[in-house]
Amino acid sequence: MSLQPGRLRPLDGPALAVQDDERRERHVRTIWAIAGAAGLVVSLVACGSPSEQASSDGSADGDSTTVTVGATPVPQAQILEFVRDELAADAGLDLEIVEFTDYNQPNTALTEGELDANYFQHKPFLEEYLDGNPEADLSYVGNVHLEAFGLYSEELEKVSGLEEGDKVAVPNDGSNMGRALKLLEDQDLITLEDGAGDTASKKDIAENPRDLQITPVEAAQLPRSLPDVDAAVINGNFALEASIPAEANTLAQENTEDNPYANGLVVPASDTDAPAVTELNELLHSDEVKDYMQEQWDGVVIPLGGEN
Template structure:
């Protein structure tokens, strides 16, 4: 009798161990991405396959938010956004999507057809910036990072004419349609240009006079999962593959240096809002 009870107990334990292991496994991990990230994730997929991990890449157009797909279980993780965007999505949609690892930065930069150094920014210089609130705010933070102005104490990441507290050089900030910022350089002294817009205009990050550094935490891109999956071993393995030095070198090469790989601990990333009052 005792032997039978022992065997039943042992089988029950084995069943539970297998069930727990299965809970940590995913036969195929679906990854939601934008087309701009396809080459990187094709590389990640190849590396994962070498470790018996199969990825299915699901590419979303600009008309559909990969966060919505994640919230609705259409994908297991996604990788397309920075942490500030993730926070805004969670706030607006009452979701609990969590960053499980950092990936890259696509830094915005300050460009000019007339000048080539930070010291060329003189009193009253005209600086064009993207006019949508998010990127306008990001431009102001870039200028603050290099001590060209200071944003207000209640700054929330969104730009506006009233978001500048101190402007010691009396810079003239010219909000314009983001896609036009490269052309506006002809009329302004400088222009803050988004990474993607700059690339389309034939500009590289190395052409920028200044650009965001890895200290600009709100704009570090992340791999995101649902809250209940944030400790999943399989998903953590994908993060590990992404953050390897070989992957970083691949990203730098295919982006011609426009993407900056970032490997930052999540507990350090958690202080990202403090950057607004840098």
């Protein structure tokens, strides 16, 4: 069984010779009408709600529930691959992983029913998406890990090396731009207006003593932009994917204590308590997954508890 609507394969009926016998022709039409009706029944059963399908799957011995999850490649897809290969089968899950290389598509795909869940975003990003897409009814299940934002440079070795007029690239989406600006503020490079909040933008910069050129760039393109700027604040997953921590200078990292930008699993609100979703969320918080994160990305990807 699958958590998402199944796709029927074409029916393979017997090869019947075309004859002039009108009775035989009516018989053939009857066979295909019955087959078509059967297919319709199967299709309707397969298109039940995810919760219903998960419940149905759980009642069948040896049956597994297929959960299709959208994720950005690093580290989310790699974490899901570990769960799929090492843990999912024993939990009765069959994970299908769909990779996305930007932040724009996964919520749309989930809203449109192409996915059962996604795993790529923090809660402020989801809230920003829901504000702009009121028809979407998505729910954040719980924190799984934190990817520390970093300020990187190919040429500079310290924050103090930034000079007047230098160009600093930041993510161009609202919640992540605010996060990047907060990192710059923590390094005494800028000062934000009081109450700027998580979605602070360039207009919320109250003081910029070095007259830094704050340049918004699509988050996935930030690693590529690094040679063209003096420094860039890069999302942890994109930095890891491009091996930025190993190949560039890390000038600063954001404070991880009480950080609101943890990544977690997101599902349609109606499926928040679906058994398969609960099972997957528990696997993502297992000791095995925490150990995997620490071994693979010690200090850059930080495993968290499930509270949100």
